[in-house]
Amino acid sequence: MxxxxxxxxxxxxxxxxxxxxxxWKVDLKESTRKAVKYRHGEGQIxxxxxxxxxxxxxxxxxxxxxxxxxxxxxxAGFAVALQQVADLVGFTPxxxxxxxxxxxxxxxxxxxxxxxxxxxxxxSPTWRYLAETRAIPDHxxxxxxxxxxxREGPHGSMWAAHTDESGAVVGWEERGSEWRGFATDGSKxxxxxxxxxxxxxxxxxAAIDAMSRAAIEGxxxxxxxxxxxxxxxxxxxxxxxxxxxxxxxxxxxxxxxNLQGDVFGDRLRAIAKDVGARYDRLRPSRDDxxxxxxxxxxxxx
Numbered sequence: 376m377x378x379x380x381x382x383x384x385x386x387x388x389x390x391x392x393x394x395x396x397x398x399w400k401v402d403l404k405e406s407t408r409k410a411v412k413y414r415h416g417e418g419q420i421x422x423x424x425x426x427x428x429x430x431x432x433x434x435x436x437x438x439x440x441x442x443x444x445x446x447x448x449x450x451a452g453f454a455v456a457l458q459q460v461a462d463l464v465g466f467t468p469x470x471x472x473x474x475x476x477x478x479x480x481x482x483x484x485x486x487x488x489x490x491x492x493x494x495x496x497x498x499s500p501t502w503r504y505l506a507e508t509r510a511i512p513d514h515x516x517x518x519x520x521x522x523x524x525x526r527e528g529p530h531g532s533m534w535a536a537h538t539d540e541s542g543a544v545v546g547w548e549e550r551g552s553e554w555r556g557f558a559t560d561g562s563k564x565x566x567x568x569x570x571x572x573x574x575x576x577x578x579x580x581a582a583i584d585a586m587s588r589a590a591i592e593g594x595x596x597x598x599x600x601x602x603x604x605x606x607x608x609x610x611x612x613x614x615x616x617x618x619x620x621x622x623x624x625x626x627x628x629x630x631x632x633n634l635q636g637d638v639f640g641d642r643l644r645a646i647a648k649d650v651g652a653r654y655d656r657l658r659p660s661r662d663d664x665x666x667x668x669x670x671x672x673x674x675x676x
Contacts, residue, residue, distance in 0.1 A: 381442075381457070388460050389427030390444050391468035397448050401471050405605070407556045411471060418634040421447075433607070434638050485561055489544050492526035492534060500531030508552060509583055510669045515590050519568055524582075530554070535582030537564045537604060540617060548582045548604050557604060564610045566602035573599040576618050577627045577657070578643060579664060580605050580636065587664040588629050588657075591671065607642065615643070619652040629657040629664065 391411070399413040399421065406412045411423045421444070423430045431438035437447050445456035495501040495516060505511040519525045519535075526534040532551030536544045546561025557563065566582040568589060575598040579585045585600040592598070599618070603611050619626050628643040630636035640656050647654035659667045 384457075384460055384464070385428070385440055385442070388441050388463045388466075389468065390421075390423045390430045390441050391427050392463045392466045393441060393444050393448065393460065394421060394423070395468045396463060396466065401469075403471060404555065406471060408559075409557070410606075420635065433635055485544065485546065485558065488558075489526060489534070489536070489547065492528070494520050494523075495525050495527055495533070496520075499527060501525070501527045501533050504531050504533060504551065505586075509587070509665055510590075510672045511583075511586050512590050515586055515594060518594060519586060522568060524566065524568055533582075534558075535566050535602070537562065537566050539564050539610075540614065546604075548602065550581070550583055562610055563604045563606040563608050565614050566604065568600045569594065569598050570596060571599065572621070573597050574621070574623045575599070575625045575627060576601060577629045578603065578615065578639075579629050580631055580639065581663070581665075584629070584631075584664040587668040590668055591664065603639070607639065612642075612646070616646055616650060619646055620650045625653040625655060627655045627657055629659075631663045632658045632660070633662065 394413045397415070399415040402412040402414050409424060413421045413423065418434070420433055421430050422433060429438070429440060430444050432447065437443075439447075441460055442453060442456045445459045446453070450456040450459055493499070495505070497513065502516060505516050506513060516525070524536050526536070526547070528534045528549055528551060530551060532549055532554050534547040534549055537546040537548070539545050545564055546558040548566060549556040549558065566585060568585055575595070577585070577588055577598050577600050579588055579600070579602050581604065582602045585602040589598075589600045615626075618624065626643055626647045628640035630639040636658075644654050644656075646652075661667055661670065
């Protein structure tokens with residue numbers, strides 16, 4: 376097959392078609408507009424990106440285009456992958472139910488969108504979501520507000536800021552009762568709550584988990600609670616390395632109690648070893664720290 380024909384085929388068949396045909400399912404809870412998570416069996420994960428034209432496996436270094444994906448799923452070489460993909464021309468995968476309509480105009484600049492939103496306040500929709508749905512204590516919500524880490528999102532959702540080393544907001548996690556996403560055109564670096572120059576750094580996978588762990592520990596004054604937003608971008612790794620390289624730093628992997636959490640934990644252990652930092656691993660009793668926090672709150676009632 377000529378190269379132009381291969382390129383045309385690559386453009387006709389999205390990665391979602393290969394995955395759906397192979398029995399993989401979308402994880403709506405863990406997906407965003409730009410990164411759709413697919414699961415299959417026990418611990419198998421593939422995340423589709425670039426409007427369906429690219430993918431990566433968060434459990435390994437595997438990534439690529441639709442042909443690489445076919446090989447990743449078991450095709451015996453490029454020729455077999457080519458045939459499998461060709462067979463899917465015209466196959467239309469189901470669209471995730473959470474997908475938003477396409478924007479009719481480009482979004483406003485990040486800084487403007489962030490500052491234009493109100494800060495949560497007692498009784499506001501976002502405050503109620505955090506306090507009632509997520510069991511985050513009022514004093515901790517107020518601390519996050521005081522550190523300018525939170526904003527009111529649409530329909531009672533929460534925006535949790537990701538900042539760079541200078542403290543500038545470069546993106547935000549979006550969480551609500553029926554929505555999970557990340558700022559359009561934003562960058563995942565780190566959500567940060569607590570002592571900026573702390574020697575103990577507790578790393579979670581979501582801002583909700585960072586706040587939940589802070590609540591469980593009583594917001595320790597020697598600890599910076601951070602979230603990667605569920606991703607592992609070069610900017611995120613660079614930020615973690617910069618923090619871990621500080622003298623006397625203890626890097627705590629407080630990631631989820633599952634295979635992905637263990638993979639992230641191993642990456643953090645490798646960074647700690649590489650820069651000479653101390654390392655520890657904390658595991659939630661349930662899937663994540665927010666589940667642990669909600670169970671602890673229920674137990675006191």
